[in-house]
Amino acid sequence: MSSLVIKNLRVGVETDSGLTEILKGVDLTVNSGETHAIMGPNGSGKSTLAYSIAGHPKYTIMGGTVTLDGVDVLEMSVDERAKAGLFLAMQYPVEVPGVSVSNFLRTAATALRGEAPKIRTWVGEVKAAMTKLNMDPAFSERSVNEGFSGGEKKRHEILQLELLKPKIAILDETDSGLDVDALRIVSEGVNRVKAESNIGVLLITHYTRILRYIKPDFVHVFANGHIVEEGGAELADKLEENGYAEYIKS
Amino acid sequence: MSSLTSNLLKHADTPTGREEAWRFTPLKRLAGLHDRETDVVDQPSLFQKSGDQAGFSLKLVAADSVPPISTTDDVIVERIRESVARVTLLEINRNSEVSQPITFNRKNSIDKELSRTVIRAGANSKATVIIENTGGSLIGEEIEIILDSGATLNFVTLQEWENTTVHLARHHAIVGRDATFNSITVSVGGSVVRILPTVEYTGPGASAELLGVYFATDGQHLEHRIHVDHGVPHAKSRVNYKGALAGNQARSVWIGDVFIRAIAEGTDTYELNRNLLLTDGARADSVPNLEIETGEIIGAGHASTTGRFDDEQLFYLMSRGIASEEARRLVIRGFFSEIIGKIGDEIIEERLMSRIDNDLAKVGA
Ligand SMILES: Nc1ncnc2c1ncn2[C@@H]1O[C@H](COP(=O)(O)OP(=O)(O)OP(=O)(O)O)[C@@H](O)[C@H]1O
Numbered sequence: 182m183s184s185l186v187i188k189n190l191r192v193g194v195e196t197d198s199g200l201t202e203i204l205k206g207v208d209l210t211v212n213s214g215e216t217h218a219i220m221g222p223n224g225s226g227k228s229t230l231a232y233s234i235a236g237h238p239k240y241t242i243m244g245g246t247v248t249l250d251g252v253d254v255l256e257m258s259v260d261e262r263a264k265a266g267l268f269l270a271m272q273y274p275v276e277v278p279g280v281s282v283s284n285f286l287r288t289a290a291t292a293l294r295g296e297a298p299k300i301r302t303w304v305g306e307v308k309a310a311m312t313k314l315n316m317d318p319a320f321s322e323r324s325v326n327e328g329f330s331g332g333e334k335k336r337h338e339i340l341q342l343e344l345l346k347p348k349i350a351i352l353d354e355t356d357s358g359l360d361v362d363a364l365r366i367v368s369e370g371v372n373r374v375k376a377e378s379n380i381g382v383l384l385i386t387h388y389t390r391i392l393r394y395i396k397p398d399f400v401h402v403f404a405n406g407h408i409v410e411e412g413g414a415e416l417a418d419k420l421e422e423n424g425y426a427e428y429i430k431s
Numbered sequence: 432m433s434s435l436t437s438n439l440l441k442h443a444d445t446p447t448g449r450e451e452a453w454r455f456t457p458l459k460r461l462a463g464l465h466d467r468e469t470d471v472v473d474q475p476s477l478f479q480k481s482g483d484q485a486g487f488s489l490k491l492v493a494a495d496s497v498p499p500i501s502t503t504d505d506v507i508v509e510r511i512r513e514s515v516a517r518v519t520l521l522e523i524n525r526n527s528e529v530s531q532p533i534t535f536n537r538k539n540s541i542d543k544e545l546s547r548t549v550i551r552a553g554a555n556s557k558a559t560v561i562i563e564n565t566g567g568s569l570i571g572e573e574i575e576i577i578l579d580s581g582a583t584l585n586f587v588t589l590q591e592w593e594n595t596t597v598h599l600a601r602h603h604a605i606v607g608r609d610a611t612f613n614s615i616t617v618s619v620g621g622s623v624v625r626i627l628p629t630v631e632y633t634g635p636g637a638s639a640e641l642l643g644v645y646f647a648t649d650g651q652h653l654e655h656r657i658h659v660d661h662g663v664p665h666a667k668s669r670v671n672y673k674g675a676l677a678g679n680q681a682r683s684v685w686i687g688d689v690f691i692r693a694i695a696e697g698t699d700t701y702e703l704n705r706n707l708l709l710t711d712g713a714r715a716d717s718v719p720n721l722e723i724e725t726g727e728i729i730g731a732g733h734a735s736t737t738g739r740f741d742d743e744q745l746f747y748l749m750s751r752g753i754a755s756e757e758a759r760r761l762v763i764r765g766f767f768s769e770i771i772g773k774i775g776d777e778i779i780e781e782r783l784m785s786r787i788d789n790d791l792a793k794v795g796a
């Protein structure tokens with residue numbers, strides 16, 4: 182049983198006019214086995230929240246705390262956060278030319294497991310995970326994310342989720358850019374990992390479509406750098422109908 | 432007068448550092464190789480290390496029997512031509528296909544030395560020549576490479592020197608009709624390495640690919656001065672050099688001169704240089720230079736970039752648990768693999784990559 186606890190988190194980015202506050206006090210707790218959906222207008226700070234938890238150097242923590250099972254996450258380096266059990270499926274996965282997917286996955290698995298996975302079982306493990314996500318095994322030999330289509334990049338993120346088995350996963354718009362079949366395949370992947378290792382999921386999305394596959398226990402409305410409303414799955418339907426107008430006005 | 436022809440100005444005298452061709456080079460560190468007052472011995476230092484024995488001949492011959500074919504104004508080369516009495520001559524038989532790479536290494540003397548080599552790839556031959564430069568040396572070197580019509584030659588030079596070495600070289604290819612010259616120049620070792628990879632063409636349909644990587648750490652000066660002279664119609668050239676620099680006073684110079692003469696209609700050329708500055712205190716100069724005397728060409732382009740490490744790539748790798756040093760290693764290997772991966776010999780490729788890893792670890796980048 183793990184829990185990611187975010188308290189009054191305030192985060193800024195350095196701009197020409199100095200440090201600009203983007204997250205203005207976020208409170209959120211994600212426990213193992215729970216699925217939280219975060220929905221909110223463009224630019225409201227959802228990715229900022231995700232990146233801040235993962236430790237992206239661009240963001241400056243201005244206040245608040247983030248802990249995983251009581252341990253201060255904000256003190257950890259980026260790789261330590263992953264080792265502690267955090268995973269971020271990125272909205273825009275980064276291309277790493279010249280580094281093959283297979284080398285990347287194996288290096289990551291070695292780092293997270295503390296020892297190199299046995300070559301024979303590992304190759305099988307990767308292949309099986311790729312097959313389940315309908316990925317051509319040829320992707321193994323391609324450079325990480327280089328030239329991948331938008332949907333292929335997202336599948337590759339979920340492939341990593343399946344292989345790296347974190348405690349808490351943040352999925353930043355993993356559903357954007359997926360065709361209907363891919364959406365189902367990717368959702369099934371997330372559900373498989375949930376079923377196998379009871380991870381906690383923080384799902385950032387603009388669409389209720391994915392929530393039909395991955396049932397959220399909680400829905401949070403994010404606007405102007407913080408959570409403005411919380412509810413169950415029914416809140417997502419309400420947002421789909423009414424939009425965010427009532428939250429932005431204030 | 433074109434700025435390219437300044438390379439062809441006659442300067443028989445010792446360079447002062449004010450010459451265009453020498454203005455980037457630390458003359459004080461050349462151990463006098465560039466200075467006629469300094470004693471330098473004549474030494475054929477290349478020896479075959481491995482590879483086939485058939486399909487070619489390898490001899491040491493009198494310099495008079497293989498007079499230089501190309502013209503040059505390079506002081507070092509002039510000096511080599513004046514003083515070297517014996518020349519290493521490698522001739523690939525016409526129509527023969529040498530399947531194993533012909534690999535050379537060097538037996539250096541402790542003296543300052545000058546060495547001249549001629550490689551002739553006979554008509555329609557196919558071969559790979561690899562030169563492994565290791566050890567400590569003070570050497571001026573000229574290699575002329577002549578490709579007869581239809582020949583394909585893969586030419587790989589590996590500067591894996593100890594970091595005391597001074598290596599001043601000209602590797603000049605003369606590419607004949609429908610011949611293909613593929614070269615890879617790797618410079619990771621040496622105190623001062625200054626190589627002139629130059630190309631001229633003697634027939635249409637000729638093609639040259641000049642690939643290179645260099646990795647300079649603390650105090651190393653690695654200089655590559657490419658010169659491609661399109662003097663015949665319908666020839667092709669591709670240049671792609673990638674360099675990384677780390678540590679105090681790490682220095683690289685890349686000059687990419689491509690000259691398309693009026694007669695060279697149908698030329699197709701592109702040159703690219705990318706530099707990665709891994710730490711403060713390192714400096715990369717990159718000067719692409721394209722001169723075009725005819726508009727009747729297929730294409731001519733160049734690009735040069737010098738940038739810092741991509742933090743987004745590091746973040747992505749680290750967010751998967753990979754520690755920062757390992758992540759940097761991966762990104763740098765990835766950066767170089769585009770070219771090192773083309774050498775086609777896994778042992779060499781891994782040896783170069785580990786050397787880069789180790790040098791990187793030493794400067795703590
Ligand atoms: N370097 C920067 N300078 C100025 N503003 C920035 C900078 N980086 C981010 N921001 C701003 O921070 C805000 C939050 O961005 P973020 O990416 O977190 O939004 P988001 O909720 O994920 O949006 P989307 O739904 O479009 O993905 C945006 O208004 C963005 O313009």
Ligand SMILES: [Mg+2]
Nearest residue numbers: 227228229272
């Ligand atoms: Mg976003």
